[in-house]
Amino acid sequence: MIRAGVVGATGYAGAELCRLLSGHPQAELAAVSSVSFEGQALSDVYPAYRGVCDMVCGTQDEVVERSDVVFAALPHGLSQELAADCYAKGKVFIDLGADFRLENEGDYRQWYGGTFLHPDLHALAVYALPELFREQIRGKKIIANPGCYTTAVPLALAPALKNGLILKEGMIADCKSGVTGAGRKPSQNTHYPELNEGMSAYKVACHRHTPEMEQSLSHVAGAPVTLTFVPHLLPVNRGILATCYARLTPGVTMEQIEKAYHDAYDSEYFVRLLPKGKEADIKNVRCSNFCDISLHVDSRTGTFIAISAIDNMVKGAAGQAIQNMNLAFEIEETAGLKALPPAF
Ligand SMILES: NC(=O)C1=CN([C@@H]2O[C@H](COP(=O)(O)OP(=O)(O)OC[C@H]3O[C@@H](n4cnc5c(N)ncnc54)[C@H](OP(=O)(O)O)[C@@H]3O)[C@@H](O)[C@H]2O)C=CC1
Numbered sequence: 001m002i003r004a005g006v007v008g009a010t011g012y013a014g015a016e017l018c019r020l021l022s023g024h025p026q027a028e029l030a031a032v033s034s035v036s037f038e039g040q041a042l043s044d045v046y047p048a049y050r051g052v053c054d055m056v057c058g059t060q061d062e063v064v065e066r067s068d069v070v071f072a073a074l075p076h077g078l079s080q081e082l083a084a085d086c087y088a089k090g091k092v093f094i095d096l097g098a099d100f101r102l103e104n105e106g107d108y109r110q111w112y113g114g115t116f117l118h119p120d121l122h123a124l125a126v127y128a129l130p131e132l133f134r135e136q137i138r139g140k141k142i143i144a145n146p147g148c149y150t151t152a153v154p155l156a157l158a159p160a161l162k163n164g165l166i167l168k169e170g171m172i173a174d175c176k177s178g179v180t181g182a183g184r185k186p187s188q189n190t191h192y193p194e195l196n197e198g199m200s201a202y203k204v205a206c207h208r209h210t211p212e213m214e215q216s217l218s219h220v221a222g223a224p225v226t227l228t229f230v231p232h233l234l235p236v237n238r239g240i241l242a243t244c245y246a247r248l249t250p251g252v253t254m255e256q257i258e259k260a261y262h263d264a265y266d267s268e269y270f271v272r273l274l275p276k277g278k279e280a281d282i283k284n285v286r287c288s289n290f291c292d293i294s295l296h297v298d299s300r301t302g303t304f305i306a307i308s309a310i311d312n313m314v315k316g317a318a319g320q321a322i323q324n325m326n327l328a329f330e331i332e333e334t335a336g337l338k339a340l341p342p343a344f
């Protein structure tokens with residue numbers, strides 16, 4: 001069994017990791033840590049886990065000591081020293097935050113205000129969106145798990161971009177997120193009376209996921225691309241709906257689009273291309289590692305529209321992190337992740 005440890009287990013992403021690891025056939029939860037809840041059982045923090053996940057929260061050092069793989073589910077900026085410690089001790093390190101996601105230090109400084117403390121570790125790290133960069137992940141020791149929007153949007157656009165079916169200029173991602181995306185710490189805009197029955201955009205065209213998506217899409221396109229990104233907060237717990245727009249390359253047909261997406265995704269267990277007339281819906285991927293995608297061509301305006309839906313906590317965080325653990329340890333990629341979403 002792979003011994004898996006979770007640092008920051010009391011946060012939403014950490015708790016979701018513990019839930020998924022408790023059902024994994026080839027991994028076991030070996031240790032969990034928390035600063036605020038050290039010495040308390042995880043099931044005291046999350047009563048839903050009682051009787052199954054009663055592990056007591058210890059320290060970060062204890063997690064590293066007892067684990068073969070360490071998942072960091074910490075706020076941005078806290079993972080670099082932990083990664084160095086894990087690497088020195090021969091552990092696999094999977095970061096759910098953004099400390100290793102951006103390849104360019106200048107981008108990291110601009111969007112997160114930090115520096116690369118260990119450039120050698122950044123050089124070893126892999127940006128791990130399996131459906132796009134799988135071969136680079138196998139056997140790696142430092143894994144940067146993508147964020148939620150940054151999973152949904154590249155999966156929606158990649159096959160069209162890679163095959164030159166859309167133009168590299170003028171792509172737009174209009175996304176909606178459930179409120180668990182903001183983490184467990186309460187804030188004014190996630191307070192129930194202010195969130196419920198409303199919906200608004202935030203960080204319009206200045207969200208820190210923009211360079212991360214541009215990085216992935218540039219790799220796919222083989223040339224630098226830019227993207228306009230507008231996130232919205234939706235009054236539901238889970239889910240990302242990404243409605244992505246791009247200019248069609250002149251003359252491209254829906255048949256060519258469909259072929260490119262089927263070629264890319266028919267062999268992907270977690271990506272479900274929806275048949276004509278069905279739309280991606282966050283309800284249908286809830287609590288699962290699936291990404292549903294629906295495709296449209298507006299031939300009247302020459303616009304391509306790809307709509308993807310994921311659960312931000314699973315394919316957008318903990319599920320994808322476990323998919324990456326499976327790849328890093330070269331076991332079945334879907335292990336522990338095959339549960340269907342609830343039907344309603
Ligand atoms: N929520 C989501 O949908 C997604 C989240 N992510 C990323 O995952 C990471 C965790 O996010 P999320 O779970 O939502 O956040 P939460 O705010 O829910 O949890 C953060 C965790 O970090 C711990 N923590 C906070 N400050 C410190 C500190 N100074 N030292 C050590 N531990 C600390 C908290 O634990 P305690 O106080 O108990 O110590 C808590 O367990 C973030 O980097 C986030 O960006 C990525 C994709 C999606």
Ligand SMILES: CC(=O)N[C@@H](CCC(=O)OP(=O)(O)O)C(=O)O
Nearest residue numbers: 096097147148149177178181182
């Ligand atoms: C609703 C909400 O607030 N969502 C978060 C994104 C969550 C996520 O993907 O986390 P990373 O920051 O690790 O990329 C945000 O917009 O900042």
